[in-house]
Amino acid sequence: MPLFYNYGDLSNTSVRVFLYHAGLAYDQRLGNQPLKSKGNVNLHKVQALSFQRECCFYCNTPFSDANKPERDHVIPMKKETGGMHCWGNVLYCCRTCNVDKDKFAGDWKEFLISKSKMEDYKIWSEKYGNDEELSNIHAEECKQIYSELDTYMRNKVRDLL
Numbered sequence: 001m002p003l004f005y006n007y008g009d010l011s012n013t014s015v016r017v018f019l020y021h022a023g024l025a026y027d028q029r030l031g032n033q034p035l036k037s038k039g040n041v042n043l044h045k046v047q048a049l050s051f052q053r054e055c056c057f058y059c060n061t062p063f064s065d066a067n068k069p070e071r072d073h074v075i076p077m078k079k080e081t082g083g084m085h086c087w088g089n090v091l092y093c094c095r096t097c098n099v100d101k102d103k104f105a106g107d108w109k110e111f112l113i114s115k116s117k118m119e120d121y122k123i124w125s126e127k128y129g130n131d132e133e134l135s136n137i138h139a140e141e142c143k144q145i146y147s148e149l150d151t152y153m154r155n156k157v158r159d160l161l
């Protein structure tokens with residue numbers, strides 16, 4: 001468990017917890033094996049890496065011992081984007097692409113387009129489900145969770161003074 005020093009740390013974590021559980025519920029509804037047990041995570045990984053032909057989803061560099069796959073939430077699990085922890089939203093990429101994607105500041109669509117991967121992503125997300133509209137709704141809920149927790153904690157601390 002990480003240590004929290006800033007109000008934002010806990011608010012960001014709570015957003016991720018919400019999107020994690022929203023994803024488990026979403027997968028359950030669709031009949032996918034929710035990505036919470038090691039077995040299900042491995043099952044998903046095998047399917048995803050096979051779909052990606054054992055290469056980084058974004059740059060097509062083959063994975064190896066020196067280039068290990070890193071899990072990526074295509075729609076980022078952030079309050080701005082509301083991406084869920086679910087089958088259709090998780091693929092694997094290399095370290096370089098993971099870092100590059102972060103620089104796009106949450107504009108995941110622009111990143112996919114820059115890598116010519118929108119069509120491949122649609123094939124994957126239509127197979128396993130990833131509802132962009134729902135993610136947008138979740139983003140609004142996340143902003144509320146973030147703001148309410150932040151206010152709650154600041155008020156609690158103020159009461160100590």
Ligand SMILES: [Zn+2]
Pocket residue numbers: 056057058059060061093094095096097098
């Ligand atoms: Zn890559």
